[in-house]
Amino acid sequence: xxxxxxYTGSAQAGPxxxxxxxxxxxxxxxxxxxxxINNGEITLSKVTGRIDNLYEKTDGGRAAPGRAGIxxxxxxxxxxxxxxxxxxxxxxxGRFAIxxxxxxxxxxxxxxxxxxxxxxFESETDTEVVVHLIEMYYNGDLKRAVIxxxxxxxxxxxxxxxxTDEPERLFAARESSPLIIGLGIGENFFASDVTALxxxxxxxxxxxxxxxxxxxxxxVTVYDVTGSPVKKEVDxxxxxxxxxxxxxxxHFMLKEIMExxxxxxxxxxxxxxxxxxxxxxxxxxxxxxxxINKILITACGSAYYAGCAGRFAIEKLxxxxxxxxxxxxxxxxxxxxxxxxLLIVISQSGETADTIAAMKECRSRGAKTLAIVNxxxxxxxxxxxxxxxxxxxxxxxxxxxxxxxxxxxxxxxxALYAARKTGRIEDGEYEHLLTTLKNLPKRLQESIDLSSRxxxxxxxxxxxxSIFFIGRNTDAAAxxxxxxxxxxxxxxxxxxxxxxxxxxxxxxxxxxxxxxxALCCNDSVMEKTMNNIIEVKARGADVLAVxxxxxxxxxxxADEMIFVPKTDTVFAAIVEIIPLQLLAYYTAREKxxxxxxxxxxxxxxxxx
Ligand code: F6R
Numbered sequence: 001x002x003x004x005x006x007y008t009g010s011a012q013a014g015p016x017x018x019x020x021x022x023x024x025x026x027x028x029x030x031x032x033x034x035x036x037i038n039n040g041e042i043t044l045s046k047v048t049g050r051i052d053n054l055y056e057k058t059d060g061g062r063a064a065p066g067r068a069g070i071x072x073x074x075x076x077x078x079x080x081x082x083x084x085x086x087x088x089x090x091x092x093x094g095r096f097a098i099x100x101x102x103x104x105x106x107x108x109x110x111x112x113x114x115x116x117x118x119x120x121f122e123s124e125t126d127t128e129v130v131v132h133l134i135e136m137y138y139n140g141d142l143k144r145a146v147i148x149x150x151x152x153x154x155x156x157x158x159x160x161x162x163x164t165d166e167p168e169r170l171f172a173a174r175e176s177s178p179l180i181i182g183l184g185i186g187e188n189f190f191a192s193d194v195t196a197l198x199x200x201x202x203x204x205x206x207x208x209x210x211x212x213x214x215x216x217x218x219x220v221t222v223y224d225v226t227g228s229p230v231k232k233e234v235d236x237x238x239x240x241x242x243x244x245x246x247x248x249x250x251h252f253m254l255k256e257i258m259e260x261x262x263x264x265x266x267x268x269x270x271x272x273x274x275x276x277x278x279x280x281x282x283x284x285x286x287x288x289x290x291x292i293n294k295i296l297i298t299a300c301g302s303a304y305y306a307g308c309a310g311r312f313a314i315e316k317l318x319x320x321x322x323x324x325x326x327x328x329x330x331x332x333x334x335x336x337x338x339x340x341x342l343l344i345v346i347s348q349s350g351e352t353a354d355t356i357a358a359m360k361e362c363r364s365r366g367a368k369t370l371a372i373v374n375x376x377x378x379x380x381x382x383x384x385x386x387x388x389x390x391x392x393x394x395x396x397x398x399x400x401x402x403x404x405x406x407x408x409x410x411x412x413x414x415a416l417y418a419a420r421k422t423g424r425i426e427d428g429e430y431e432h433l434l435t436t437l438k439n440l441p442k443r444l445q446e447s448i449d450l451s452s453r454x455x456x457x458x459x460x461x462x463x464x465x466s467i468f469f470i471g472r473n474t475d476a477a478a479x480x481x482x483x484x485x486x487x488x489x490x491x492x493x494x495x496x497x498x499x500x501x502x503x504x505x506x507x508x509x510x511x512x513x514x515x516x517x518a519l520c521c522n523d524s525v526m527e528k529t530m531n532n533i534i535e536v537k538a539r540g541a542d543v544l545a546v547x548x549x550x551x552x553x554x555x556x557x558a559d560e561m562i563f564v565p566k567t568d569t570v571f572a573a574i575v576e577i578i579p580l581q582l583l584a585y586y587t588a589r590e591k592x593x594x595x596x597x598x599x600x601x602x603x604x605x606x607x608x
Contacts, residue, residue, distance in 0.1 A: 002075050002087075002101040003027055004179075005196045006160040006170050008068035009187020009217045013037075014061025017071035020189070020196035021051050026245050027193070028394025029073035030081035030377075034058070035088035035097035037167045038066030042097050046086040067217075068168050070160040072099035075394055076376035078107070079124030088162075089128045091135035092119055095164045098134065100127040101192050102156035102177040103391065105270045110152065126155075134161060146171045146212055147227050155270070158192050159212075173212035181205040181213055181220050183234060188215045194237050195244040202237040251595045253397035253489070257581050258448060263402040264409045264574075265441035266391035272438060275431070277417040282370075282386040289422050292342045295322040296367065298330050298358045299346035300605065302404045302481055307346055309477035309573035310411025316570055317419035317433070327358035335362060343367040344411075348395060348403035349604040350378020359383055372410045374403055388414070397596045398603050399489050401581050404481060405444065408574050412437055415570075436568045440575075446565040447578035450549075454579060457544065457560060458586030461486075464515050466493040469580075470536075471519030472500060472529050478573040479519050482580030489598050490588035499532035512540035517580070520547040520554055521564060521572040533557045546576050 003024030007016045017034045032054050033046030043064040047053040051073070058064050072087035079085040088097040104110070107126035110133065115121070119132040133152055137145040142163050150159075156176035163169070172179055172190040182189035182197035182204055190213070191197050197204060207213060210225040222230045239248060249255040271278055295314060297307035307324040314322050320342075325333070327345075331354060337343070343362045347355045350373040359380065363369055371384035374392050381387045390406035416433055419425035425433075461467060467486060469479035476498040483496035497506050499518070510516070516536050520529050533543055534557060545558035548566040555561060562579045588595050 002192070003029065003073040003196065004099045004101050004158055004160050004190070004192045005071045006069070006172060006190040006215065007187065008168050008170050008215055009184060010067060011187065012062065012065065013067055013069035014058055014064040016061070016200070017069050018051065018055060018058070018061040019199065020191060021054070021071050021073050023195040023199070023241070024073050024193055025051060026396065027073070027075070028396065029075050031074045031076070031083065031086035032072065033086045033088055034061065034064065034069055034071040035090070035162060036064040036066035036069035037162055037164055038064075040164045040167070042090060042094060042162070042164060044088060044090060044097065046083050048081055048083050048086065066167070068162065068170060070097060070099045070162050070170065077103060077389070077391060078126040080377045085123045085125050087127060089123060089125065089131045091131045093135055096131050096134050096138070097162045098127070098131045099160040100130055101158040102175070103266060103270060104129060104153055104157065105155035106153070130157075130159060142166055142169065142171060143214060143223075143227060146173060147225070150175070150212065150225070156266070160190060168216050170215045171212060172207070172215060174207040175209050179207040181207065181215065183220060187217050188220055190215060193244070194239060195241060198237055198239070198241060198244055204235050204237050205232045206235060251397065251585070253399055253401060253585055253595050256395055256397055256401045257578070257585065259393070260402045260405050260578065261441040261445040261448070263392040263406050264444055267406045267409050268413060268437060268440065271413060272434065275434060277413060277420065277434075279386075279388055279417065282388055284418070284421065286421050289418050291340055292320055293340045295320050295342045295344060296335070296337065296362065297322060297324040297344045297346065298327045298355065298362070300327050300352050300354050302400045302484060303346040303348060303355070303407055305477065305481040305484065306404050306407035306411065307344070308480055309408055309474060310415070312474050312477065313412050313415040313570050314418070317415040317425055318422070319424050325358075327352070327354040330358040331361050335365065337362050337365040337367045339366040339368070341367045343369045344372065345369060345380055345384060346372045346407050347378070347380045348374045348390075348392070348400055348407070350375045350380035351604050351606050353606050356380060356383070370414070372407050374406070398598055398601050399485060405574055405577065409440060412571055412574070433568060433570065436571060440567070440571060443565045443567050443575045444578060447575045450563050450565070451579050451582045454562065454582045455586045457562070458583055458590050461492065461515060461583070461587045462490070462590035464492060466495065466514070468506070468510070468514065468516045469494060469496040469519065470499040470502065470516060470529070470532060471522070472498060472525040473522050474569065474573040475519035475522045475525070475529065475576070478521075478576050478580065481577055482517065482519070482584070485581055485584035486587065488601060489584055489595050490591055490593055492587065499529050502532060502535065507535065507539065510536050510539040510541050514541045516541040516543050518543050518545045518558065519576055520545055520551065521576045522569050524569055530554065530557060546579055
């Protein structure tokens, strides 16, 4: 995820900015840069790749003279990871530099407007519109220009602004993206993350949405959106560096679980405009969609399970048969594919060897390809005819969480999009499902909020040798991912089973106190799953049911309950995965496992 830093004071800014960026490295990035103001000029240094390259290029920051500046680590979203897309971005007149975290959702319209007014763009980023807006609105009053610019922006941002006319004065603004001001003596700082501040100061002001700050070496003034000063508390940062990297959470995995509402929002919101779904310039025509007679989804691990869950939504709404194949199998299976097949390839990293090989195999047989990928410019994204990025930001824990839910949210989006474009959905149903989709981030947050009993429940599971996850339809798909999470981080054998299949074999393993997690979030098969709960209970199982609130009928059947918010059955799998991730997490924690780096596993499997 991108990171920003800013410094103004009596020391040379370059080395301080680089050190701040270095502290943000753990968040993942693909390019970095700094801009330092000196004698009415901005020295700009940007590199693709590691911050070490920036150290080399600027002699540790010493080659950029000046006592105020801003810096950035970029995780590519709009535009490839290149020097010209790296931040800071400069205005055409060279007087302003800005850094930005977040996504400017209305950047395409603003870009058009600015081009018409004669501004030229050096990058493909959404960010660059901000610096040209500042130049356009500047008439000697930088504060006013910042207010007017922020008033034009839709989306999320933490911004840092520097101007040659006012070499000591920086501005920083926040909307839905973290921003903290660090207070020193004769020097002040800002950053998107406390890790970049703690080596210099532990006195901090946490900015709220809609606020911006004017920062000089001796003073920090925070304003509201209209420019009126806001009185802010100064907080004491008590975290050590390691805790700060994890945002105060003990593990990246927990942090990433908690980030899911925001990640799904970042993935969906920019693609829903005026109640229509738009796919980032990756749109299909109705004719292209009508030409598809088969969809093949391929991926590995959790990405494959996202495909298993998304399949239900695509078949239900788009009415095209979908098969979901493990990439490691598909690549050697002599697949039956032609030009009417749409291949959907799902990968967080975009570098999974089997996924890439399966994709190449299917492409060579004529399939059209749509990739759902988190890493911009990765191999899968480059190979695909079309790519829809998941805006999950970097995932550091080896076990995926926000990667999975953002992948699933894109599959839902695609299902509804294709149904709408081909006229296979009634207007009323479309409107209902679009509203439900827009509300998914809220449902995910509620799911997190409803999970407070999980740490206690996990204590029981820590001592068990095996757990069954059962469910039907979308619940069966969520069970696959729930069991994988449990296996990989807690090392407890976990088996997911479509509930109706139990009596065809697996029920032989159910005996007294065997833990069974029954997923019951799909109304259309609720009665059936309830019967399966009765069957396993009759054989002595301890059943934990995951179901939506107020579904009291299950209460009398199960030993324990976890509630999730109700959503439409089509999208049920995404809300019920949250308690399963948390259960795996707390069980592993109870067992003292190395949660972020489970044994034998790698984050990106780039070999077969
Ligand atoms: C499980 C997990 C893996 C990945 C799989 C595919 O928690 O993270 O199963 O989902 O290795 O990786 P990507 O999505 O990078 O292709």
